[in-house]
Amino acid sequence: MTAGIDMGTGASGESSELDLEELLATRLLVQGNSGSGKSHLLRRLLEQSAGWVQQVIIDPEGDFVTLADRYGHVVIEGERSEAELLGIAARVRQHRVSCVLSLEGLDVEDQMRAAGIFLNGLFDAERDYWYPVLVVVDEAQMFAPAVAGEVTDEVRKLSLGAMTNLMCRGRKRGLAGVIATQRLAKLAKNVAAEASNFLMGRTFLDIDMARAADLLGLDRRQAEMFRDLPRGAFVALGPALTKRPVKVQIGKVETSARSSSPKLMPLPEAMEDAADFILTPDPAEFARPIARYIQPAPRPATDILAELSKPRSEEPVTTESRPKRAELTPEERELQVSSALADVMESANAFRTDAELYQDFLVRCRIRRLVGTQLSLADFRGRLAVIRSGADAETMASDAWAKTLTLSHAVTDDLKAVFLMLANAALNGQPCPPDAAIARSYGTHSVRRARRLLGYFEEQGLVVVHQDRLGGRIVAFPDLGVETLPGNPDAPEQEARDAAE
CATH class of the missing domain: 3.40.50.300 (P-loop containing nucleotide triphosphate hydrolases)
Known part of the structure; x- marks a missing residue:
C-alpha cells in the first residue's frame, strides 16, 4: 500500500x-x-x-x-x-x-x-x-x-x-x-x-x-x-x-499550537494619570516579605581558625520557648487526611494529572498542620481511585469490596479508578456507565479510549462484556459473581448518573 x-x-x-x-x-x-x-x-x-x-x-x-x-x-x-x-x-x-x-x-x-x-x-x-x-x-x-x-x-x-x-x-x-x-x-x-x-x-x-x-x-x-x-x-x-x-x-494546517509567534497589536489609549497608577504602591505590597541579599563582610582567617579551635559545647539545646503542637491520635490524623482529600476532589478538574492533585493535597496537609510522613504518591492514587469509583460507605465495608480491591491490583494505577467504578456499578446493581463517564474517570475526553479500556480488562480476564437483546452493554465480573444492569454506552454522563440514582 x-x-x-x-x-x-x-x-x-x-x-x-x-x-x-x-x-x-x-x-x-x-x-x-x-x-x-x-x-x-x-x-x-x-x-x-x-x-x-x-x-x-x-x-x-x-x-x-x-x-x-x-x-x-x-x-x-x-x-x-x-x-x-x-x-x-x-x-x-x-x-x-x-x-x-x-x-x-x-x-x-x-x-x-x-x-x-x-x-x-x-x-x-x-x-x-x-x-x-x-x-x-x-x-x-x-x-x-x-x-x-x-x-x-x-x-x-x-x-x-x-x-x-x-x-x-x-x-x-x-x-x-x-x-x-x-x-x-x-x-x-x-x-x-x-x-x-x-x-x-x-x-x-x-x-x-x-x-x-x-x-x-x-x-x-x-x-x-x-x-x-x-x-x-x-x-x-x-x-x-x-x-x-x-x-x-x-501547506496549511487544520489545528494550531497553543503558543504562537508574537504579533503586533495596538497599545491602549494613553492614561492621563498613568504615573499615579504606576508609582502609587498597592497596600498589599507592604505585607509581602522582601528578600534582600546582603554581602557579608570578609572575616580574617585568624578569627575563623580561632573559632574552629574552640571546644564544642556539650550543653543541650533548650526548646522551652518553642510552642508544642498537640499530638494527633491515628483516628484524628486519618480524619484530617480524609478532609484534605475531599477538598482536593471538590476543587479538582477531572482532567488534571495525579501529580498536580498530589501537590495540592500536600499543601492542604500543611495548612492543617499535619506533620510527619504523609501519603505517598502511590497511596494517594489508590485513595483517589476509590473516591472516583463512587462507592458509598456501606459498599466499602463489604467483603465483596475487599475482594474487588484485591482484583484491582492486577491493573496499573492509572486504570484502577475505571475498574473500581465498573465494579461498584455491578455490586450495587446499577446500569453500566457510558463511555463518557469511563473516559472522564480515566482523565481523557476520548470515548474511543474508554472502549479500548474495556477491551483491555476483558483481555486480562477481569471482566466479560456482552449485550442484552436491546443492545445495552453489560459488564460482568466472574470473580465477584455480579454484573451491571444494561446501560447505553453512548448516553450522556449526566443521564447515566440520574439512572443510577
Whole structure:
C-alpha cells in the first residue's frame, strides 16, 4: 500500500507529495532556525498522515497537544516515574494508540530523562507489537546533543542512546524517526547521519549552511540560498520526497499550537494619570516579605581558625520557648487526611494529572498542620481511585469490596479508578456507565479510549462484556459473581448518573 502525503506546493506550483511508506523505511530530518516553520511542517505531516499510521510525538513545549481534540491523540504528561513511562510506552505499542508525550513545565534534565525512558520503552516492546509507528521528535538537539552540556552524564547518555536507537536500529522494530532541529551543528552526527530524507529551512550561520548544503549535495555558492528562504519554505531531498533538491512551500494546517509567534497589536489609549497608577504602591505590597541579599563582610582567617579551635559545647539545646503542637491520635490524623482529600476532589478538574492533585493535597496537609510522613504518591492514587469509583460507605465495608480491591491490583494505577467504578456499578446493581463517564474517570475526553479500556480488562480476564437483546452493554465480573444492569454506552454522563440514582 502506498500513501502519498500532500506537503504543499513546489517552486512551479505543482503539488509536493511525500511517500509515507518510503518514509517509514528511510526516516526524515528537518532543520531550520527558530521561526522558520519547523513546527508548522511537522503539524502538516502529522495531520496528513493521522489516518494512515500510528504517531508518537515527543513534545518539549506542549505545542502538539491540540492534536488530541481533532485526531484523538492521547496526551501523556512527562512528570511520571520510570515504571509508569515504560508501562505506558508498552501499552501504546500494544494497542497502536497515537499519543503526545508532553514535557512542558519540566526542566531540561527531566525532559531528557522522560524522553529517553519513553523512547526506550517503545524500542523494547515485544516483537508481536512491532507495528509501524511515526516517532516525531521536536527540538531534537535537546535530546541528542553534539556536546556535553549542563546536564549530568547519566541523563545525557540515556537520552542520546535512546535517540541513537530510534534512528539507527528503530526501522526493524517499526519505528520511523522524524527529528527536527534548530541547528545541525548542535545535533549529534551519528543521529543526523541515519536520515535519508531532508527538509532544510532558513538558516544564517555559515557552519549550518555548509552542513545543510553538504547533506543535499549542493556546492558552497548554492548554500547561500538558505538565507533567503521565506518562512514555511524548505528545500526537500530524499527517496520519500524527490530525487533532486526542490523548494517546497508547506501547506496549511487544520489545528494550531497553543503558543504562537508574537504579533503586533495596538497599545491602549494613553492614561492621563498613568504615573499615579504606576508609582502609587498597592497596600498589599507592604505585607509581602522582601528578600534582600546582603554581602557579608570578609572575616580574617585568624578569627575563623580561632573559632574552629574552640571546644564544642556539650550543653543541650533548650526548646522551652518553642510552642508544642498537640499530638494527633491515628483516628484524628486519618480524619484530617480524609478532609484534605475531599477538598482536593471538590476543587479538582477531572482532567488534571495525579501529580498536580498530589501537590495540592500536600499543601492542604500543611495548612492543617499535619506533620510527619504523609501519603505517598502511590497511596494517594489508590485513595483517589476509590473516591472516583463512587462507592458509598456501606459498599466499602463489604467483603465483596475487599475482594474487588484485591482484583484491582492486577491493573496499573492509572486504570484502577475505571475498574473500581465498573465494579461498584455491578455490586450495587446499577446500569453500566457510558463511555463518557469511563473516559472522564480515566482523565481523557476520548470515548474511543474508554472502549479500548474495556477491551483491555476483558483481555486480562477481569471482566466479560456482552449485550442484552436491546443492545445495552453489560459488564460482568466472574470473580465477584455480579454484573451491571444494561446501560447505553453512548448516553450522556449526566443521564447515566440520574439512572443510577
